[in-house]
Amino acid sequence: MEVIRGPILPRCAAPSLTSGSRIGGQLLRRVRMRRRACGGVSPGDGYDGVSRRFFGAPTQQHSTSFWPVFCSYGSSSDGDGAPPANFDASGEEFVDSSVMEAVELRCVSDGFVIRMRDGRNLRCVQNNPRVLRLRDSTPHHAIVLKMEDGSDLLLPIIVMETPSIMLLAALRNIRIPRPTIYNVVKEMTEMMGYTVRLVRITEMVHDAYYSRLYLAKIGNEEETISFDLKPSDAINIAFRCKVPIQVNKRIAYNNGLKVIQPKPTGSYVNSDQIQYTRLDK
Structure with missing residues (x-):
């Protein structure tokens, strides 16, 4: 299975990266600094941006972060990282x-x-x-x-x-x-x-x-x-x-x-x- 990974970045950080790059240590620190200047919070800054349990609401309504988008070709992994032999629309799980x-x-x-x-x-x-x-x-x-x-x-x-x-x-x-x-x-x-x-x-x-x-x-x-x-x-x-x-x-x-x-x-x-x-x- 081939996976295309492309980070989604806030507008203030987008000029620093190309669509296929991964964030390194020094560059990540720069992105975080720029995000703080823009009022955002990055993963790893002490706030995960996700509320506890399924019915909660985020504690910070206007926080932003970047998340990779995955596109899988061929058989799907169904979220476990290991592609099955064949895609089955009536999976037992x-x-x-x-x-x-x-x-x-x-x-x-x-x-x-x-x-x-x-x-x-x-x-x-x-x-x-x-x-x-x-x-x-x-x-x-x-x-x-x-x-x-x-x-x-x-x-x-x-x-x-x-x-x-x-x-x-x-x-x-x-x-x-x-x-x-x-x-x-x-x-x-x-x-x-x-x-x-x-x-x-x-x-x-x-x-x-x-x-x-x-x-x-x-x-x-x-x-x-x-x-x-x-x-x-x-x-x-x-x-x-x-x-x-x-x-x-x-x-x-x-x-x-x-x-x-x-x-x-x-x-x-x-x-x-x-x-x-x-x-x-």
């Missing part, structure tokens, strides 16, 4: 999910409350009580996935307002006057001779979810490309392309929520039937 019409997630004294678009509130508890969660009563915009393996577990992913609204608009088939970035990605993919095949929520690193978008060459399904994306973007693209959204079973069962009242019936749309935080949590 993943469970199919559907997108619910959820608006926000809020922590309460005895669990969590998911507010639905129709005004209903779903009271939930952790599926795995041994997984420690920080308590934050502030409502957060959320994209909620429902596991389709019979467990009915819900996986809320904290996002910012824009991707949440864009997904709700797609769920309700609301026409937006101007093309969104998700429509542009879909059209560009088709123009390059590829088709979106699958989206997977692959892993959780430092309490932030990671996902991969899989593309297949039109006329040759064995030729695939996969990209690392924020789950909010990957899910929006997957829903518009009417492809499955899968979740790593370990993530679903360790971080999922169980609905205790009322039951989430008739409020979701199956993904295969149809900004700004740095990472989604």
Whole structure:
């Protein structure tokens, strides 16, 4: 598997680096100094920029940092660094999910409350009580996935307002006057001779979810490309392309929520039937 790595840099640091370079010790110090002058914080400066647990919000709203973007050709690694022999869309480590019409997630004294678009509130508890969660009563915009393996577990992913609204608009088939970035990605993919095949929520690193978008060459399904994306973007693209959204079973069962009242019936749309935080949590 070949990997293209290209660091995404803030505007104040971009002139110092070329797209394919890696940051050395002396250059990294210069970048950090320039970032401090611009009011930013770099990884390693004592602030990781990622909130604790999946429903928290960053403690510094306007901090910035650079993160490499990975593009994998051929078989995907699925987040573990070791590419499998063949890409399998029905991998045993993943469970199919559907997108619910959820608006926000809020922590309460005895669990969590998911507010639905129709005004209903779903009271939930952790599926795995041994997984420690920080308590934050502030409502957060959320994209909620429902596991389709019979467990009915819900996986809320904290996002910012824009991707949440864009997904709700797609769920309700609301026409937006101007093309969104998700429509542009879909059209560009088709123009390059590829088709979106699958989206997977692959892993959780430092309490932030990671996902991969899989593309297949039109006329040759064995030729695939996969990209690392924020789950909010990957899910929006997957829903518009009417492809499955899968979740790593370990993530679903360790971080999922169980609905205790009322039951989430008739409020979701199956993904295969149809900004700004740095990472989604």
